[in-house]
Structure formats: structure tokens, C-alpha cells
Amino acid sequence: MLPKSGANGTDITEFIxxxxxxxxxxxxxxFVLFLFAYLVTVGGNLSVLAxxxxxxxxxxxxxxxxGNLSVLDVGCITVTVPSMLGHLLxxxxxxxYRACLTQLFFFHLLVGVDCFLLTAMAYDRFLAICRPxxxxxCMSPMVxxxxxxVSWACAFTNAxxxxxxxxxxxFCGPNVINHFYCDLPQLFQLSCSSTQLNELLxxxxxxxxxxxxxxxxxxxxAHVAAAVLRIHSVEGRKKAFSTCGSHLTVVAVFYxxxxxxxxxxxxxxxxxxxxxxxxxxxxxxxxxxxIIYSLxxxxxxxxxxxxxxxxxxxx
Numbered sequence: 001m002l003p004k005s006g007a008n009g010t011d012i013t014e015f016i017x018x019x020x021x022x023x024x025x026x027x028x029x030x031f032v033l034f035l036f037a038y039l040v041t042v043g044g045n046l047s048v049l050a051x052x053x054x055x056x057x058x059x060x061x062x063x064x065x066x067g068n069l070s071v072l073d074v075g076c077i078t079v080t081v082p083s084m085l086g087h088l089l090x091x092x093x094x095x096x097y098r099a100c101l102t103q104l105f106f107f108h109l110l111v112g113v114d115c116f117l118l119t120a121m122a123y124d125r126f127l128a129i130c131r132p133x134x135x136x137x138c139m140s141p142m143v144x145x146x147x148x149x150v151s152w153a154c155a156f157t158n159a160x161x162x163x164x165x166x167x168x169x170x171f172c173g174p175n176v177i178n179h180f181y182c183d184l185p186q187l188f189q190l191s192c193s194s195t196q197l198n199e200l201l202x203x204x205x206x207x208x209x210x211x212x213x214x215x216x217x218x219x220x221x222a223h224v225a226a227a228v229l230r231i232h233s234v235e236g237r238k239k240a241f242s243t244c245g246s247h248l249t250v251v252a253v254f255y256x257x258x259x260x261x262x263x264x265x266x267x268x269x270x271x272x273x274x275x276x277x278x279x280x281x282x283x284x285x286x287x288x289x290x291i292i293y294s295l296x297x298x299x300x301x302x303x304x305x306x307x308x309x310x311x312x313x314x315x
Contacts, residue, residue, distance in 0.1 A: 011171070011172070012097060012171035012172060012173060012175045012190075013096065013097050014094045014095060014096050014097060014175065015094070015095050015097070015100050015175045015176070015177050015182065015190075016093050016094055016095075016175055016176045016177065017084075017087065017093045017094075017095055017177050017179060017180055017181070017182075018093065018176060018177065018178050018179070018180075019084060019087060019088070019093060019179075019180045020084075020180050020275055020279075024091075027088045027091075030088060031085060031088045031089070034081055034084065034085060034283065035085060037077075037081070037283050037284075037287055038077060038078075038081045038082070038085070038283075040287055041073065041074070041077050041283070041286045041287040042074050042077070042078075044287065044290040044291065045070040045071070045073045045074045045286065045289070045290050046070070046074065047290065047304055047307060047308070048066065048067070048070045048290045048293065048294060048300065048304070049067050049070045049071065050307050051300060051303035051304045051306075051307050052064075052066065052067040052070075052303070053067070054303065054306070054307060055299070055302075055303035055306070057299050057303070058299060058300070058303055061124050061139045061144050062121065062124050062125070062128070063300075064144050065117055065120055065121045065124060065144070065147075065148075066121070066293060068117055068148055069114065069117055069118075069121075069289065070289070070290065072110050072113055072114050072117065073114075073285075073286035073289050073290075074286070075106075075110045076107070076110045076111065076114070076281075076282060076286055077282055077283060077286045077287075079103060079106045079107050079110065079181075079282075080103070080107065080180070080181040080278075080282045080283075081282065081283060083095075083103065083181070084180045084181065095182065097171075100182035100187075101163055101166065101167060101182070103181060103182045104159075104162070104163060104166065104182045104183060104184065104187070105159045105160070105162075105163040106159070107159075107181070107182075107183065107282075108155075108158060108159040108162055108163075109155050109156055109158075109159040110155075111155075111258075111281070112151075112154065112155025112156075112158045112159060112209055113151045113152055113155040114254065115155070115209060115210055115213050115254070115258075116147075116150070116151035116154060116155065116213055117147075117148070117151055118213070118217065118247070118250065118251050118254060119213035119214075119216050119217050120147045120148075120151065121247055122216065122217040122220040122221060122247065122251070123147075123216070123220055124139055125220065125221070125224055125244050125247065126220035126221075126223055126224055127139050129224050129227050129228065129244075130223050130224060130227045154209070155209075158205055158209050161201070161205060162184060162201070162202065162205070165197075165198050165201055166184065166187055166198065169187070169188075169191040169192075169193050169195065169198065170191060170192040170193040171187075171190055171191060171192060172192040173192075174190065175190065176190075177190065178274075178275075179274065179275060179278060180275065180278065181278065181282070183278070184198075184202060185274065186274075210255065210258060210259075214255055217251055221244065221248065224244060246292050246293050246297070247293075249292050250285075250289055250292055250293075253280070253285055253288075254285065257277050257280045257281050257285070258281070
């Protein structure tokens with residue numbers, strides 16, 4: 001998939017990523033910080049995944065989705081950070097056109113699956129709290145697998161649509177991307193041809209891919225909140241809210257950063273603020289997710305401790 005010729009007859013075959021710091025003296029500091037963040041993120045998420053796999057108490061739908069989310073977090077940070085670290089080591093910031101589109105495809109694929117999985121987790125909490133008598137039937141292992149498969153299918157369609165659409169644009173210069181990975185807003189700004197249709201496509205597909213899941217999530221938790229408020233026991237309310245609080249925190253961070261990044265195209269010039277949002281999306285959020293989910297969950301904490309110490313569960 002090669003770029004089309006621009007108005008001046010030239011082609012852009014590679015892009016230059018400026019990265020997070022343009023000053024060479026800061027590159028070692030950035031490298032160390034992001035290498036540490038990458039190792040912590042991968043280690044934390046794989047530890048949560050291992051705890052879910054070995055702990056019988058965690059073999060239920062909520063933790064099935066959480067295990068999938070941990071895999072996605074590892075994938076999301078792996079798509080962006082290792083390549084950035086490689087650029088810092090080699091002092092080469094050039095990215096071939098095809099590699100840029102490949103990175104864009106996999107990033108949107110993983111983020112899309114993440115979006116749908118968060119919705120599936122909200123639906124799971126709705127069934128567990130509001131429909132406990134039908135929970136085992138409505139959230140059977142077959143339903144869980146189907147929700148994951150549908151999430152991947154929808155996200156694949158979304159990522160492929162944007163990748164094909166961006167490949168139809170002309171890039172004739174400049175080729176400098178003020179970011180540390182390839183994404184749609186930055187590529188739109190470098191295109192020689194009109195990006196109006198691409199931006200409309202991003203808004204339309206974004207409404208389906210993010211708006212609908214967000215509406216379903218809000219609806220699910222509105223029912224959950226109403227059900228929890230009807231619980232007379234203070235301890236019962238606290239336990240119900242604690243099981244949902246972690247997920248709501250992750251959802252708020254995910255959608256908040258996503259809306260800032262993609263729903264304001266054409267309104268302002270992209271700046272260093274977008275790099276900060278990019279760090280939040282690709283580094284901080286995947287790194288915090290295992291902490292958020294395990295910090296207030298004694299079952300996950302116990303399972304993690306047994307994984308780290310090599311002990312087996314008595315259950």
C-alpha cells in the first residue's frame with residue numbers, strides 16, 4: 001500500500017516522528033522513563049492475567065473480561081512504546097509509510113476491542129447486581145466468548161476502514177509528525193488532499209464505536225446505581241459500589257482521553273497537549289489499569305501474592 005502522488009508529483013515514502021523531546025540531551029531520560037513504564041505495564045498486566053488463570057475464585061465472567069483487558073493493555077503499549085525506544089536508541093526517527101499505517105491499524109484495533117470489552121464488563125455488572133437470578137444463563141461461557149469475538153470483529157472492521165481511508169490521501173510534504181506514534185489527527189494535518197470525508201468518517205464511525213458503547217455503559221450503571229441504593233445494608237451498598245468503582249474509573253479515563261483526542265478535529269491546531277493525551281492513552285492508562293483493579297480487590301491481591309510467592313490456592 002503506497003502513497004498516491006501529490007499535486008507536485010512527489011510521494012512521501014516515510015515520515016519523521018519528532019517524539020516527546022526534540023532536545024537530544026533529554027533522550028536518555030525519556031528512554032529510561034518509558035522503558036521503566038513499559039516493563040511495569042507488561043509485568044503488572046501479565047501478573048493480573050496469571051492470577052486470574054491460577055486462582056479458582058477468579059474464574060468468573062468479570063475476571064474473564066479483565067484478563068482479556070490485561071492482554072489488550074500489553075498489546076496497546078507494545079504497538080507504540082518499543083518503536084519509540086528504538087528510535088531513541090538509534091537516533092533515527094524516520095518511519096516508512098507502510099510501517100506508519102501498520103502501527104495506526106493495530107493501535108485502533110486494540111483500542112476498539114478495549115472499548116467494547118469495557119461495555120461488556122458494564123453489562124456483566126448490570127446482570128450480576130440487577131438480574132442475579134438469570135446471571136448464570138445470560139453470562140454463560142458461550143456468551144462471554146461471543147462478546148469477545150464480536151468485540152474483535154467490530155474493532156477489526158473499524159481499524160481496517162480508517163487504514164484504507166487514510167491510504168487514499170495524498171502526502172506530498174511536509175512529512176514531520178509532531179508525535180511519538182502515527183495516528184489519524186497527525187496524518188490528517190500532513191495530507192495534501194482534502195481530509196473532510198476522512199474526518200466525517202471518523203466522527204460517524206466514532207459515534208458507533210464509542211458513542212453506542214458509552215451510552216450502553218451509562219445505562220447499565222444507571223440501573224446498577226438505582227439497584228444499589230435500594231439495598232438497606234450499608235455494608236452491602238459499600239461492597240456493591242466497590243465492585244463497580246474500579247471499572248467506572250477506567251471507563252472515565254478511557255473515554256475522557258479518547259474524546260479529547262478525536263472529537264475536536266479541525267477545531268484547534270494539534271500541539272504538545274496531544275502528546276500528553278497520547279502518553280495517557282498508550283502508557284499511563286495501561287499501567288494504571290492493573291493497579292486500579294487490584295488495589296481495592298482482596299481476591300485479586302491474594303491471587304497476585306500467591307502467584308508471586310508460588311503458593312497454591314486452598315480453594
